[in-house]
Amino acid sequence: MKYLRSFGRFWWNFIVGDDWRVALGLAGGLGLTWFLEHYDVSAWWLLPLVVAALLVGSVWREASGSETAGE
Numbered sequence: 001m002k003y004l005r006s007f008g009r010f011w012w013n014f015i016v017g018d019d020w021r022v023a024l025g026l027a028g029g030l031g032l033t034w035f036l037e038h039y040d041v042s043a044w045w046l047l048p049l050v051v052a053a054l055l056v057g058s059v060w061r062e063a064s065g066s067e068t069a070g071e
Contacts, residue, residue, distance in 0.1 A: 025054045 016023045029050030036043035 019058060022054050022058055025050065025057075029054075 029047055032050075033043045033046045036046065
């Protein structure tokens, strides 16, 4: 059981890392891109926009210092 817990923690830290908002936004962007492509809407442009927006938001949050010390 210890190995399974360690394996799960590794993947959580690898995927989520320091900012759960970026991981959630990326999952949402991937899901939305899949959904649009599934219904034959050309959505190749959506994922780069989502990544750029997440990057800007993440840098903005860090630069403004809006994070609390407890997070």
